[in-house]
Amino acid sequence: MDAQQTRHVASAQALLARLRPLFEQAGGALARVCTKEGRLHGARLDEHQVATFELAWASADLLAAETALVRLDAASTELQALLALIFAVDAVGALLPRLEALYIELELPLAPLQQLGADASWAALRGAACGAQALTAAGRALVAAGDTVELGSVVLGESVLMAQNTFRRFAADVVAPQAEEIHRHDKTIPESLLQPMRDMGVFGLSIPESLGGTGPNEGEDATMMVVVTEALSEASLAAAGSLITRSEILSRALMSGGTAEQKSTWLPRIAAGDPLCAIAITEPDFGSDVASLSLKGTRTEGGWSLNGAKTWCTFAGKAGLLMVVTRTDPDRAAGHRGLSVLLVEKPSYDGHAFDFRQPGGGRLSGKAIPTIGYRGMHSFDLSFDDFLVPDANVIGESGGLGKGFYFTMAGMVGGRMQTSARACGVMRAALRASMRYTADRKVFGAPLQAYALTLAKLARMAARLAACRTLAYAIAEQLNAGGGRMEASLVKLLACRSAEMVTREALQLHGGMGYAEESAVSRYFVDARVLSIFEGAEETLALKVIGRGLLEDALETIRSPVNPGSLHP
């Protein structure tokens, strides 16, 4: 980037540096009103849901803008700087009114926010980054860079880059040609896709090599997981990009709570993709409310008899191994401490329904729920009738009883991180398709791409993708270093909503063609819509994970001696 851009970046960073404490003040004030006797209080949190939701979104925009700018350096291209500035200005543009609304809600003085909003440097920055000229210049730079350009400030090591190349090639050459067919006819993912993915070791990415996987023996490699998931999702969210999430969650649960024998039995097989896995948590009456799950396990000779229903169990037909969160403690008052994780073995089925009967009379039947997108994986309604699971298949065996909630949670962070990567992959596909289409499609005598509005739209789509990628890879690094748990939910929140926005604009740029099933963007659009629903719905993440986390942190700050403040204003 050039000297002028460097100055703009510094100016944007200075603004964000002023906004950060103003944001924290809102968090502190909200924490105070949600607190009773020194602790966050359920009813008060519920009462302030709207403000908490806004706070969570504000934190996502703020962190993404900060990260987009701080990751720029002298080696960054002009395009990278242009896009980071566009995102930062748009993010501040969204942040300021959110914070104002929070300040009004919490009766904090508005003056500091208004002063910032009226600052000449803010107006100058808006013109410089998001004025019509700047947007079209960014659009032109994007178009000139071509649709294979790498967006975001992402620095990858050699082995990860090699993997990226390999998986992108596989995605483009093998997955993409089958993606439309699988989507439009709601087919099951074929072995012609599954077998090469097994061979490439994708199902063992979060399992250490020493335990039979392809992950590192020491520490984490979330970056590799993100790279692989993003590359596969670019070709298809449903036929490739979402396969790894299941083995991630199950292998984490096993590593977290399994006995030595369970680990040695199952982890190498999971890593080999034989059996394939599925995760059964959600029940018809309970979505995000894990503590109320009611699929009942009854003690029998040498094991457990399962009765009840699960729903939205994605890939349950094809999978040979289901991770089933089961209520093994008949006392419902035990809540989430009455849950255990049972491993259900079953044959692998193609198609949309199955009915598996055990020799002793137990039964597990499944029926796929037709959905508007995310096809290929198939999400099943499951019904268990006196279905027997041996003690050996309880994760942690007797020592694991009642710990199912914690074992399940062990995989959730990785699942959310992966989902951010899935969103980035879908966005990249939608942006690239839009770049190609607007180059070819002529309107009023010139390619769509010759028009200022098209260039501005492409620039904003690219800016959003770049910011989400930058943040996703930054948080993957945090996970590798042992942190970033809340942030994984935060980037999931932002990237998934961003994927909805980017695919919406991509479809719009394609006009009628975008609405036709034969154009890939129509699939990106309906696929993207699932992202804000699964792996922690937007509202659940914003309120229960991010919002709550921010408020806990704010309380901690208030409590700490360097920042004394009253909890009872």
Add this chain to the structure above:
Amino acid sequence: MDAQQTRHVASAQALLARLRPLFEQAGGALARVCTKEGRLHGARLDEHQVATFELAWASADLLAAETALVRLDAASTELQALLALIFAVDAVGALLPRLEALYIELELPLAPLQQLGADASWAALRGAACGAQALTAAGRALVAAGDTVELGSVVLGESVLMAQNTFRRFAADVVAPQAEEIHRHDKTIPESLLQPMRDMGVFGLSIPESLGGTGPNEGEDATMMVVVTEALSEASLAAAGSLITRSEILSRALMSGGTAEQKSTWLPRIAAGDPLCAIAITEPDFGSDVASLSLKGTRTEGGWSLNGAKTWCTFAGKAGLLMVVTRTDPDRAAGHRGLSVLLVEKPSYDGHAFDFRQPGGGRLSGKAIPTIGYRGMHSFDLSFDDFLVPDANVIGESGGLGKGFYFTMAGMVGGRMQTSARACGVMRAALRASMRYTADRKVFGAPLQAYALTLAKLARMAARLAACRTLAYAIAEQLNAGGGRMEASLVKLLACRSAEMVTREALQLHGGMGYAEESAVSRYFVDARVLSIFEGAEETLALKVIGRGLLEDALETIRSPVNPGSLHP
């Protein structure tokens, strides 16, 4: 509404009254930079597309907010006032940054906008209308009013109210039960829906009774058209709500340019729905660019021979009469003055493809384009090969040659007005489904509807629907009075995007169920997505109709003696 609400409404109106001239100032300044030698200039308009797009959206938000408030009166319910205030505050919240960006772009002084933004009355209004308490109160009032509540300030005469009841009952009892089946299996709209609609006279709504229709003999009744379209669209955009648009456009073209004989031949038949109609304008290489259409008509003995392709011809299979915009002047330089409208008669076909051969060897074949929603109507690719159309089927016969563009335009305003009504119908369906679902669905031990965030979301969805309905019916009144042509595009722009937003939130409130094809909101979501694309794509309307209209008006104001201003700053 009570005294406090009346004060809030007055305060909001005072703010909008301050914003209006600030908006006009932006329009004037933009008109100046887009002008050359006293007229709007193509290249300069293109250069300022981004600003023009923003101006169009700002005008939509501003007019909708003004209308929502001005239509309140002493008889308005508390709920109506709450929702109008929510929309107005959200609209101003969107307007202020848009205007700021325009002011920065156009180098206008920001101080007046910043002063307004920092005004204590604005902060007070935000808290009163869109604070968490206000939003949840509005959500509770909405829920208490029940899902059959009438939203928006819409006053209907007795006969229109009767029609509304009739069509709502028909939609609920006859259309709704078939809607899912038609959508999921992409069926053709069955006679069991078409025949009662014929019987109810829906295809003659824009044709005067004296010419065989069901419309008024004097003036317009756009209100009736909106009521009927909205009621049908609530049950299904694709299986009922979109049928009338075609007869509207074709009958307007006939009334605008047809000979007396053509009118007496065709209008009663169109009104009777026998034949059903379809409109063929768009071509594979030309979407919104009507002047470049190239389907070629060659003079033959007693008529025209058609060769070429059309695309996105909705309902072309079932229809027995196609309105085909044809280039009858071989000189391409004639642009839109080389176009004529030809009436193509063909058999009615069910299914997704047809191949019609004339005895003399002419051929018209069609193939439906599979789409993610808006199914049932089926949009066709059409191919004409030496297809013969007699002179008698040229609208206006020899006198109509070269006037096809104008005849086509005659129906566009009505088509856009109807599309706003379609959007309102889809939004109403999505909101009502969400109200019911959130009442039934329990999460963490209480119905979703018990939570503040759910109530706030429902309130904002309802506020948006109410504002769009209020504006749509207000503009229908303007059309009845002979005005409102640009405004019909403006409400189309706003209502269609609003339908995307409302159906998105409806799906989100349904969680996983919303993504399942068996839930109606999944259909509302994919159906709503077509609205911003057809009947004038969002970008085309914003730039070419609304933006251009605003700039023309601004130029007029600048030129007028009461408001002298230089055209050459």
